[in-house]
Amino acid sequence: MGSCGVLASVKHKSIIAAALPVQDQWLPMSNLDLLLPPIDVGVFFCYKKAMPFDENVTIVKKSLEQALALFYPFAGEVVQNILGEPELLCNNRGVDFIHAYADMELKNIDLYHPDDSVERKLVPVKKQGVLTVQVTELNCGGLVIGCTFDHRIADAYSINMFLTAWAEIAQSKQISCLPSFRRSMLNPRHPPVMNTIFDTLYVPISTLPPPGSNLPANPLISRIYYIESKDINHLQSNSSLNGNPKKSKLVSFIAFLWKIIAECNDGHDTCKMGVVVDGRERLDNKINLDKISLSNTKSFSMQNYFGNVLSIPYGKANSSALKKMPLSLVADMVHEFVCPALSEEHFRGLIDWVELQRPAPAVAKIYTKMKETDDEAVVVSSGQRFPVESINFGWGKPDFGSYHFPWGGQTGYVMPMPNVRKKGDWIVYVHLLQKHLDLVETKGSKVLKPLTPSYLEF
Known part of the structure; x- marks a missing residue:
């Protein structure tokens, strides 16, 4: 199957902040977060048939606002502290949200070659903040939701927890796993134990x-x-x-x-x-x-x-x-x-x-x-x-x-x-x-x- 690129045009851009006022706070990186360089990870979901497009986008946006109130680090920014280490400023800057349209059918998207079909097209480039979301309508009535997040803030387990909660909120379900940001759970021992392994x-x-x-x-x-x-x-x-x-x-x-x-x-x-x-x-x-x-x-x-x-x-x-x-x-x-x-x-x-x-x-x-x-x-x-x-x-x-x-x-x-x-x-x-x-x-x-x-x- 030959490569089939995707041409997605942007219909609207906005910034989605948490639904509730979030008080500014600093969230330190754990020692395990500090092992991650500043790299971004993408994830995407394809739906053959969805609701009318305007309804889709409204549901995704409204539920995202509520999800960010719980997963507030995703609405923040990474800054440097006085030691030059990254630190998370939870200031409810918000998430860059892109509403796009691609004049093609889901069956014609060449997912085997994601560098051509997904990269920067269905999965957005994150320019600021911690998380960027893109919803792309397809002419067949299908939909692709793509997210890009800062790996220093979350591993796959964490983003999975967020995605699940976001979808549960959209369906007015009880959230199955509430996040904990207790960095003390990963505090070093006193004194730290050196192991050369x-x-x-x-x-x-x-x-x-x-x-x-x-x-x-x-x-x-x-x-x-x-x-x-x-x-x-x-x-x-x-x-x-x-x-x-x-x-x-x-x-x-x-x-x-x-x-x-x-x-x-x-x-x-x-x-x-x-x-x-x-x-x-x-x-x-x-x-x-x-x-x-x-x-x-x-x-x-x-x-x-x-x-x-x-x-x-x-x-x-x-x-x-x-x-x-x-x-x-x-x-x-x-x-x-x-x-x-x-x-x-x-x-x-x-x-x-x-x-x-x-x-x-x-x-x-x-x-x-x-x-x-x-x-x-x-x-x-x-x-x-x-x-x-x-x-x-x-x-x-x-x-x-x-x-x-x-x-x-x-x-x-x-x-x-x-x-x-x-x-x-x-x-x-x-x-x-x-x-x-x-x-x-x-x-x-x-x-x-x-x-x-x-x-x-x-």
Whole structure:
């Protein structure tokens, strides 16, 4: 299927502030927020049929006003404090809102090539503030809602919480998960405990090559694929052979992808695979509920925490060895490097490590490239909690939803998400170098298949 770009014309721009007067306040970044550079993340939802356009936009705007009263950081601005660190000014500046129109049908939007069809067209560019929203009408009566947000303020779990609440408000439903902004939940210990393991996972930004250095800047390219449930199950079966404990579907997929990337004959002897780990479940263990009444316990849970609670452990392996290994052994390697991050101590240690670096900023090491000969690297982030089915503003659940994260670095990024219309299937957003995409489409073509309107039944 050839690439089909989208030409969206802007009908109206406005700024949506919180419905209730929000008192100005400062919200500090947690130590885990400080590990994120200033990058933006996109997310979008496609609806085949919606209400009359004016009604759609009114519903989305009104519910957004109310959602921002609860999720007020999204209506604020990021500023620098006296130490030069980012800090959130919750001043109800508001969210830039774009009402657009594209003279095309949903079935003709080439979602397989999101750089052409989605980037800056259906998912807006954020110029100011923390969040930008765009609603695009289509001539078929369909609708696309796209959002771009500052990753320093929210991880995927947090934006999912916001999107779900926003849709619940639109339908006058009770909000299922109220946000908590209790930064004290991620305070460092006193004194902080130094663990040098984090020197291998994170690196001070001051040690990186300056912008504009001689490192090659090969552009990464975005694609969206799908995987059928039978192929996911087959990967899981193959990764659990030879008496090995049963691996998760995600670990099995990561092992499969690592083997594909290792096939690249580009002079690199080794390649790295990173995995984004959410620490909420790990940190819930130690919240002291003794002095909190039972009625308030839920609001103190890390499951309500809004912000970044992420770590990115990674593994490094010889490419030739990876190619020869059975999938089950590669899955064992993935399990081995991820396991240490699945603990409360890992996240407490990471919080302490950042505290000992401050105010010097740091970043995940796998996202950095110090010199041209550094290993190629890919990071996988699970989007299995992506609540596509819940993003119903009153005219039905989306027919398609995906993240869109062309983040601009040299490390590949892959995010598998559930398919809202075909239970058990996955939608996979991929942002990779061309040479790695070529391998995905040859070595991995029986599993990862290009997204088409016929598959989506548009």
